[in-house]
Amino acid sequence: xxxxxxxxxxxxxxxxxxxxxxxxxxxxxxxxxxxxxxxxxxxxxxxxxxxxxxxxxxxxxxxxxxxxxxxxxxxxxxxxxxxxxxxxxxxxxxxx
Numbered sequence: 524x525x526x527x528x529x530x531x532x533x534x535x536x537x538x539x540x541x542x543x544x545x546x547x548x549x550x551x552x553x554x555x556x557x558x559x560x561x562x563x564x565x566x567x568x569x570x571x572x573x574x575x576x577x578x579x580x581x582x583x584x585x586x587x588x589x590x591x592x593x594x595x596x597x598x599x600x601x602x603x604x605x606x607x608x609x610x611x612x613x614x615x616x617x618x619x
Contacts, residue, residue, distance in 0.1 A: 543590070548586070550614075551585075563575050565609070575588070
């Protein structure tokens with residue numbers, strides 16, 4: 524550390540930022556397979572390889588999840604209005 528840095532008390536910091544995205548939704552069990560297939564196709568269309576998992580959520584519902592790691596999260600931003608609109612269309616089509 525140079526004398527100016529020691530004098531001012533400044534230090535260099537290395538920061539690593541890792542971004543992840545999670546998709547969690549609960550859908551009617553009767554349409555879960557169709558919704559899961561539609562989500563998998565939509566994710567694949569964006570180059571995302573994260574698997575979509577499902578688990579019983581009770582009361583005739585299924586919870587679908589996809590955990591996007593750093594590489595896949597760089598391809599999709601779930602907070603984006605455009606991405607949310609696309610996903611909403613995918614879900615609406617799969618549920619009807």
